[in-house]
Amino acid sequence: MIIFNTDLDNTMIFSYKHDIGSDKICAEIYQGREVSFVTRRTAQLLKEVNSAVTLVPTTTRTLEQYFRIDLGIGTPKYALACNGGVLLVDGVEDEQWYKESLELADDCQGELAKAEEILEHDENRSLDVRNISKLFVFTKSTQPQLTVEKLCEALDTDKMDVFYNGVKVYAVPKKLGKGIAVKRLRKKLGADMVIAAGDSEFDVPLLNAADAAIAPKDFPEFEKLKGAPIIQDTDEVFSEFVLNKVLQLYRQA
DSSP: OEEEEEOOBTTTBEETTSOOOSSEEEEEEETTEEEEEEEHHHHHHHHHHHHHSEEEEBOSSOHHHHTTBOOSSOSOSEEEEGGGTEEEETTEEOHHHHHHHHHHTGGGHHHHHHHHHHHHTOTTBOSOOEEETTTEEEEEBSSHHHHHHHHHHHSOTTTEEEEEETTEEEEEEGGGSHHHHHHHHHHHHTOSEEEEEOOSGGGHHHHHTSSEEEEOTTOTTGGGOOSOOEEOOSSSOHHHHHHHHHHHHHHHO
């Protein structure tokens, strides 16, 4: 079995703010607006990849946010949401997986509470503070780097990962990263090979947990990637590059 763990935003789907050309299909509607898209070629390749390997969307999105997405391949057999803390099987939450996730994060609940308190009083915060299913804490900041620095000073960084992606700020138990989730799912399914794709620092653990990692040419943290990642070497939309590489790896396996 080959598993393909893929990040979603800016890896498979792109917001309306991102130029992926005019030949595109809506992949997400929010409050009546089309907000995310895939290229038509990506839609075709997704169907081919989904037929060849076990495609597993692997996202930090909450369940509510994840269920807004339509990749055009029906309900994936497996999906990892909430930064891997939640496993969906045929679109239904796996209760045992979530229980195990809470157990992994048990010694970090005090740190998550501390992060919430700090963010509540952060003058740069621009969104309400959200504790996502006791798995991680999230908000937005007008000065995300300063907010992250404040969190790093106060939290136990041996237990917690703290970082930002754009204006979004996260405090996440190290035991609940995407990389840990990939390893857990691989063991659960007995997979022979894992391919992973991601576009941001947030995806470094995901990429490092795979046998084959695929990243864009403007990936911000190349030095943190292990092994020999496959780096985009064309000007095609990243999702198309990724899916073509997955098919190539599948044929070589």
